[in-house]
Amino acid sequence: MKTFELKRQVPIDSSYDLVVCGGGPAGCSAAIAAARLGGKVLLIEATGCLGGMGSSGLVTAFDPMANGEVALVRGIMGEIVQRVHDRGFTGPQVTPDFWSKNYHCWTPFNAEGYKLILDELCAEAGIEVRFFTRLIDVDVTGQHVNGVMLNNIEGHRYVPAKTFVDATGDAVLTHLCGAACREAGRDTDHIMPPTLCxxxxxxxxxxxxxxxxxxxxxxxxxxxxxxxxxxxxxxxxxxxxxxxxxxxxxxxxxxxxxxxxxxxxxxxxxxxxxxxxxxxxxxxxxxxxxxxxxxxxxxxxxASLMGIRESRRIVGEYELNVNDYLARRQFPDQIGVFNKAIDIHVYDDSPEQYARFCEEYGSRGRLNAGECFGIPYGILVPKGWQNLWVAGRCVSSDVQVHGSIRVQPAASMMGQAAGTAAMQSIRNDEVACELNTAVLIEQLRKDHAYLPQSDLSPTMTRG
Ligand SMILES: Cc1cc2nc3c(=O)[nH]c(=O)nc-3n(C[C@H](O)[C@H](O)[C@H](O)COP(=O)(O)OP(=O)(O)OC[C@H]3O[C@@H](n4cnc5c(N)ncnc54)[C@H](O)[C@@H]3O)c2cc1C
Known part of the structure; x- marks a missing residue:
């Protein structure tokens, strides 16, 4: 492809502790966690509302958050669902058991109510939210992000910050940084098909x-x-x-x-x-x-957004894999635990694909009631990067585990961890790829995350 060199002077915006790109469940939770810890946070979103797939994509059900015995997903996501329910925005059949107890149980909600609750939570936390604002470029030195280039109705703006969270779902920020990513269809034989809801x-x-x-x-x-x-x-x-x-x-x-x-x-x-x-x-x-x-x-x-299930996944400090999932592996540095089945939709309409899906989703790829697997910190950190975290659908996992953790409750847990880690890195002068994960887990527990591991470790699980 031919290229064109663009040279222009761009206004520099004020500086932030954290810029979060993407206002889906991962981005909102990252921004809320960091702002509640005292950070000056900018949350940018390409559309005109928060919620990502849950609002603009009309994916209006939260995936299972409990395992039949305990609520696995608590923290900010638990708070969001509780408030959505208290205000009458869940389906009329929904009771708190849907998200806090039941096994393999979805919590349907009304997208308009969800948008409203996220607006409120972000405002209460003191987050500066900018809608209709798109991340278009980055300024990096080595494996450190100095600032992001944004575009909205006011034109281009350069925004410097101490830390950054990529919650775009498609790893747009990480990809622009030049960090390694895997792409569905390029690095895999198949792409899980999207759905317009x-x-x-x-x-x-x-x-x-x-x-x-x-x-x-x-x-x-x-x-x-x-x-x-x-x-x-x-x-x-x-x-x-x-x-x-x-x-x-x-x-x-x-x-x-x-x-x-x-x-x-x-x-x-x-x-x-x-x-x-x-x-x-x-x-x-x-x-x-x-x-x-x-x-x-x-x-x-x-929906105004296509329901994308699979695009990019970053290459992180750790890649969560199907053996971890099947072993119900628990990690000292896990920032969340989850029970959702591996849900990889049919790649085409052949009988083989339906047989594969039924076998995987119905039995082989499903954990039992009472069980869970851990989501370790290292899958949020692009390998070697200092002030960049990724949360949500595009974290570092193999295709099969991605089929479980790509959903809204897991995205929110990862976002909460990323926003918390960003604030810890500023306060304690630690880089993302060397963060003290024992300190992170203690903070997440204080903020109501359910993290049942008995042993903590100051260093993350790598591999
Ligand atoms: C059809 C379908 C059905 C699903 N069903 C369920 C379900 O029943 N339950 C469930 O829990 N999950 C479900 N999921 C999964 C889930 O909705 C998503 O995977 C989840 O929302 C991912 O969260 P996220 O925060 O990573 O990304 P998203 O929710 O995709 O949010 C990313 C946000 O980033 C913004 N953005 C992207 N690029 C830029 C940019 N350059 N600049 C600024 N902003 C940008 C987007 O506008 C979007 O708002 C479904 C997904 C699909 C596609």
């Missing part, structure tokens, strides 16, 4: 007799198979859509796959949005025709 309304839940996403999967699979056999859809995707009850008449639909769409290619992403809107209409027609209680379903809207 929707909100549906006018559902007669009593007639449907169940929350179609959780208690009625066999029924729903039967309807779906019938429709596919009838040639109703433009593709033969037998993957069960999720229809989450978010109000007495509304549901969030997580249905349809854009096979082979590459989130790191703008044309592919753009074509995917067009295809996603077509598929949403097909699912609407499917529900109306085949599923009791949905005869009068209305399509309220598709």
């Amino acid at each position: 929707s909100v549906m309304s006018n559902i007669h839940w009593q007639k449907a007799q169940s929350d179609l996403s959780r208690t009625g999967p066999d029924e729903q699979q039967k309807y779906l198979n019938q429709a596919v056999d009838d040639g109703f859809f433009s593709h033969t995707d037998r993957h069960l859509p999720g229809l989450f009850k978010i109000s007495p008449t509304m549901a969030a639909l997580n249905g349809g796959h854009m096979f082979h769409t590459n989130a790191l290619n703008c044309k592919s992403l753009s074509d995917g949005m067009v295809r996603g809107r077509q598929l949403a209409q097909e699912y609407l027609a499917f529900y109306r025709k085949y599923v009791p209680g949905c005869e009068n379903m209305e399509h309220a809207t598709t």
Whole structure:
């Protein structure tokens, strides 16, 4: 590709302790944790609201946060869900057991309420939030980030800071820094397909007799198979859509796959949005025709962000792998524990892919009730970097573990740890890749994270 050299003088903004790029669950939790510890924090977000996939992507259910015995995900994420529930923004069927006790249980919520709660929590913590602001470049020296280049309606701005958290989901900041990342489709044979989610309304839940996403999967699979056999859809995707009850008449639909769409290619992403809107209409027609209680379903809207499941993963100080997961490994430096099954959606609509998915998600890749695996600190730190942390969907893991930890509660735990670590590094003059992890764990415990490991270590697990 030909290149063009851009030279211009750019205004320099005020300096911050921490700049967080991306306002999804990882970024919000990082910013809140750091601000509550006294940091001067800037949180930038490309869209006009916080929540990331949970709001702009209409992925309106929190994945399992407990393991049937204890609440594994507490801290800031526990606080967010509690407040969303207290204010009446969870589905009408939801009780606190959904997130604090139940095994393999999703907590559906209303995206508008979630946005509001995140606005409030960030304001209360004293975070400066800038919407419609995109990270476009970086200024680095060696493995130290000096500042980021942002763009919004005011033009370009250079923002210096002491520390940075990449919570963009796509590792945009880390990639711009030149740190090593793995890319789905380039470094792997497959890309887990995205989904353009929707909100549906006018559902007669009593007639449907169940929350179609959780208690009625066999029924729903039967309807779906019938429709596919009838040639109703433009593709033969037998993957069960999720229809989450978010109000007495509304549901969030997580249905349809854009096979082979590459989130790191703008044309592919753009074509995917067009295809996603077509598929949403097909699912609407499917529900109306085949599923009791949905005869009068209305399509309220598709999401403004494509629901990306997989794009980049950083190469971190540690790479969490499937053997760790299957061994239920606990780490001295774990910053969270989790129980979510490995959930790698079908890569295409072949029977082999459905067999693979059912085997993995239904049994081999699922931990039992009462169990958990640890998420170690080292997966947040790009190898050798001094003042840069990554949190959320793009941390350092293999593809299989990514299939578990890519979800909102895990992203939030990682964000809380990254924001806390950033403040510790400033206070104690420690770099990210040599941080005292025993001190970090003690602070996270004070801030209500559930970290059951008995032995702590001042040095992180590497490998
Ligand atoms: C279809 C689908 C269904 C899912 N279902 C569930 C579910 O039921 N439950 C669950 O818990 N999880 C689910 N997930 C996973 C989950 O929603 C995401 O993986 C999770 O939100 C990741 O959090 P994050 O903070 O890392 O990134 P995101 O939520 O993706 O947030 C990243 C934010 O960064 C912003 N951003 C990106 N680039 C820039 C830039 N250059 N400058 C400024 N801002 C930028 C984006 O606008 C976005 O707001 C699902 C995901 C998908 C795609």
